[in-house]
Amino acid sequence: MQSIGIDAMAIAVPEGYLELRDLAEARGVPPAKYVDGLGVVRMAVAAPHEDPVALAADAVRRVLDLGEIDPSTIGLCIVGTETAVDHSKPIAAYLHRLAGLPDRCRVYEAKHACFGGTAGLMTAVDWIASGSARGRKALVVCSDIARYGVKSAGEPTQGAGAVAMIISTNPRLVALEPGVTGSFARDVDDFWRPLYSKDAVVDGKHSVQCYLDALIGAYEAYVEAAREAGIDPDAVVRRCYHVPYGKMARKAHRALLAHRGHTEDEADARFADDVGSSLHFSAEIGNVYTGSLYLALASMLEAEARVLEGERIGLFSYGSGCCAEMFAGRVQQGAAAIVEKLALGAPLASRRALTIPEYEAIRAADAEIDRRPPSEPPVASVAARRVAFTGVEAER
Ligand code: CAA
Numbered sequence: 001m002q003s004i005g006i007d008a009m010a011i012a013v014p015e016g017y018l019e020l021r022d023l024a025e026a027r028g029v030p031p032a033k034y035v036d037g038l039g040v041v042r043m044a045v046a047a048p049h050e051d052p053v054a055l056a057a058d059a060v061r062r063v064l065d066l067g068e069i070d071p072s073t074i075g076l077c078i079v080g081t082e083t084a085v086d087h088s089k090p091i092a093a094y095l096h097r098l099a100g101l102p103d104r105c106r107v108y109e110a111k112h113a114c115f116g117g118t119a120g121l122m123t124a125v126d127w128i129a130s131g132s133a134r135g136r137k138a139l140v141v142c143s144d145i146a147r148y149g150v151k152s153a154g155e156p157t158q159g160a161g162a163v164a165m166i167i168s169t170n171p172r173l174v175a176l177e178p179g180v181t182g183s184f185a186r187d188v189d190d191f192w193r194p195l196y197s198k199d200a201v202v203d204g205k206h207s208v209q210c211y212l213d214a215l216i217g218a219y220e221a222y223v224e225a226a227r228e229a230g231i232d233p234d235a236v237v238r239r240c241y242h243v244p245y246g247k248m249a250r251k252a253h254r255a256l257l258a259h260r261g262h263t264e265d266e267a268d269a270r271f272a273d274d275v276g277s278s279l280h281f282s283a284e285i286g287n288v289y290t291g292s293l294y295l296a297l298a299s300m301l302e303a304e305a306r307v308l309e310g311e312r313i314g315l316f317s318y319g320s321g322c323c324a325e326m327f328a329g330r331v332q333q334g335a336a337a338i339v340e341k342l343a344l345g346a347p348l349a350s351r352r353a354l355t356i357p358e359y360e361a362i363r364a365a366d367a368e369i370d371r372r373p374p375s376e377p378p379v380a381s382v383a384a385r386r387v388a389f390t391g392v393e394a395e396r
Helices: 020-027 031-038 052-066 091-098 116-130 204-228 246-259 264-274 276-285 289-308 335-342 346-350 356-368 379-387
Strands: 004-012 016-019 042-045 074-080 106-110 137-146 159-169 174-176 182-185 238-241 312-319 323-331
Touching (some): 004 116, 004 289, 020 031, 020 356, 052 091, 091 137, 116 137, 137 289, 159 276, 159 289, 182 204, 204 312, 238 289, 246 276, 264 276, 276 289, 276 346, 289 312, 289 335
Parallel strands (some): 074 106, 074 137
């Protein structure tokens, strides 16, 4: 049987970021609370022209160019987002034009908080495994701007960015295990965003507990699915988690290992080896919602693809509300050379630190972003046209 999985990936981030130490100072909070307590160093801040379409287009442009993917081979494009730009027209429709995807292509958006990207990935894998793809590839894109109220507890856990992934047979990066996943769902009120609001509403402490409950639920479902398939569920050398902020991954690892009979000290002692390399990008970018797990995977591959070639990695996706999924993938031989070509971390090199007044001005203008006469084209399409397909070689 042919393997199916992630053939290429790329990330995109806004140009501006905020140093969390500066934010801590402005809010009268000890910087150690953000940096050590939450595990965040910087957070990406999207300017008005850097909406989720523009970020998605940038990530797609990179993955097609650097991954040397012919757009005409794409037959399915799913965008996972919880910060869509329109209630009807999906971001995938903009990408269809911007990326030059063929007319014979299914394009749509998937929403379930941060789980939307994983919903897209699972659908893409099943689409290929079922035979419906007929040799074509899928493009799965996660794009979001994470916003909480200024001066709220969630403020230091904001961020913005996109991850684009090509899903195909004989993938060059990570082969997944179709059908061998553990999902978990429950109707909970931990985090949501009413239609009238740009900012998420969150019951922070409750959201952490919901995440951890879903982790154990998904793990138990995964154990059953893996054993049915004759796979050792715990035979993974690394784990990537959904990362709303770095400390959450540590809490997740503790909870998972405690469930398997380990102490908190044992989990902490293993954390740097098991999970550490997945957190470099998120420490620089913050929460990217749907793309968070895949940003963690990109970070891990960028840091240590060569030593991980041939090894299995555990993956955990969580979307508030809630839906979660645990699955695994094997890093492919030759992945390190592809990772190098993809220049996964390059977008982080050309950013600019914002001052607190600049950041606050951007946030103050957020509410106005979507208010435009219906006859005008969406801000998104204008911004994306500017960034799309201008060539990435010059940036490297
Ligand atoms: N030095 C070092 N550490 C310090 C410190 C200091 N001076 N002061 C506080 N801390 C530590 C605290 O001990 C705490 O650590 P532990 O969690 O290990 O106990 C940590 O800093 C955070 O401090 P608080 O407990 O006081 O938490 P808070 O009231 O500031 O809120 C939060 C934290 C709940 C995460 C809040 O930022 C929030 O609501 N964020 C948005 C929601 C979120 O990200 N939820 C995650 C699960 S839901 C999900 O994953 C989906 C998603 O993407 C949103």
